[in-house]
Amino acid sequence: MIDFVGKRRWFFFISALLFIVSIASLAIFGLKPGIDFSGGTSLTLEFSSPVEQNQLRQEMANLGYSEATIQKTGPGSFLVHLREISAQERDTLRDNLETNLGTQLNVTDYYSTSATVGASTARNAGIAVIISAIGMLIYIAWAFRKMPKPFRWGMSAVIALLHDVVILIGIFSFLGWIAGIEVDALFITALLTVVGYSINNTVVVYDRIRENKTKGISSDFAVTVNSSIVETLGRCLNTSLTTVFTILALFLFGGATIHYFMLALLLGVCIGTYDSVCIAGELLVMWEKGEWGKISAWLPFVKQPT
Numbered sequence: 001m002i003d004f005v006g007k008r009r010w011f012f013f014i015s016a017l018l019f020i021v022s023i024a025s026l027a028i029f030g031l032k033p034g035i036d037f038s039g040g041t042s043l044t045l046e047f048s049s050p051v052e053q054n055q056l057r058q059e060m061a062n063l064g065y066s067e068a069t070i071q072k073t074g075p076g077s078f079l080v081h082l083r084e085i086s087a088q089e090r091d092t093l094r095d096n097l098e099t100n101l102g103t104q105l106n107v108t109d110y111y112s113t114s115a116t117v118g119a120s121t122a123r124n125a126g127i128a129v130i131i132s133a134i135g136m137l138i139y140i141a142w143a144f145r146k147m148p149k150p151f152r153w154g155m156s157a158v159i160a161l162l163h164d165v166v167i168l169i170g171i172f173s174f175l176g177w178i179a180g181i182e183v184d185a186l187f188i189t190a191l192l193t194v195v196g197y198s199i200n201n202t203v204v205v206y207d208r209i210r211e212n213k214t215k216g217i218s219s220d221f222a223v224t225v226n227s228s229i230v231e232t233l234g235r236c237l238n239t240s241l242t243t244v245f246t247i248l249a250l251f252l253f254g255g256a257t258i259h260y261f262m263l264a265l266l267l268g269v270c271i272g273t274y275d276s277v278c279i280a281g282e283l284l285v286m287w288e289k290g291e292w293g294k295i296s297a298w299l300p301f302v303k304q305p306t
Contacts, residue, residue: 001226042109164195165191165194221289
C-alpha cells in the first residue's frame with residue numbers, strides 16, 4: 001500500500017514551491033489579457049497560399065495596425081488581435097491584405113468587444129471564482145456535517161481548490177510572458193470547470209474517508225485517510241485519464257480559438273487530480289493532528305519526533 005499520508009510533507013513542499021512561484025510570476029509578469037478583458041478585435045485569417053508571419057506583420061503595420069499581435073496557428077493560418085474595428089473595417093482589411101499579399105484570404109472567425117465590456121467581464125470573473133469557493137465551503141461542511149468538526153473538511157477542500165486555481169493562473173502568467181498567451185473568457189470557463197472537476201474528485205475521497213471512519217478500520221485517522229485514498233486511487237486516475245485523452249485530442253486537432261482553452265483544461269485536470277490524491281486528504285490529517293501551526297510539520301527535511 002502506497003503511504004500517501006506519510007509522504008504528505010513532500011507533497012506540501014512541492015505544492016508550496018509551485019504556489020510561491022505562481023504568486024511570484026503573477027506579481028512580476030501579471031496576466032496577459034485577451035480582448036474579452038482589454039477590449040479589441042480577434043480575427044482568424046486563413047490564406048490560400050503560404051504567407052510568412054513577418055510578412056503579414058509588416059503588411060498589417062503598413063495598413064495602420066502596427067499594434068496587432070499575430071500568432072501562427074497552422075500553414076497559412078493566423079490568429080490576429082488588434083484594436084476594436086467594425087465589420088466594414090474588417091472587410092477593408094481583408095481586401096487590402098489579399099491585394100498586397102497576392103493570395104486569397106478567408107476570415108473564419110471574427111470577434112470584437114469594447115474595453116468597458118472587458119472590464120466588466122474581468123470583474124464578474126473574479127466574483128464568480130469567489131462565490132464558487134464560498135459555495136464549495138458551505139456544501140462540503142454541510143455534506144459532512146455528521147463528521148467531527150465538519151468545517152475542517154470544507155476548509156481543507158477549499159484550500160486545495162485555491163491551490164489548483166493559483167497554480168493554473170501562475171502557469172498562464174508565465175506562458176503569457178514567454179509565449180504571449182492571453183487569458184480570455186474561455187480561460188475563466190476552464191478555471192471554473194477545473195474547480196468543479198477537482199471538487200468532485202475530492203468529495204469522492206472524502207466520502208470514502210467518512211465510510212472508513214464510520215466502520216472504524218483504524219483508531220489512527222492517518223491510516224484511515226491513507227486507506228481511503230488508496231481505495232479511490234483507481235477511480236480518480238481512470239476518470240482523469242479518460243478526460244485527459246479527450247482534452248488532448250481537442251488540444252491537438254481542435255481549432256485555434258479553443259487551443260488555449262483546452263490547454264487550461266488539460267493542465268487543470270492534472271493539477272486537480274494531484275490535489276485530490278496528495279493534498280486534500282492530507283490537509284485533514286494535519287488538522288486532526290494539530291500540525292498546522294508547526295513549521296517543521298510542513299518541511300520534509302526536518303526530522304519529526306517519534
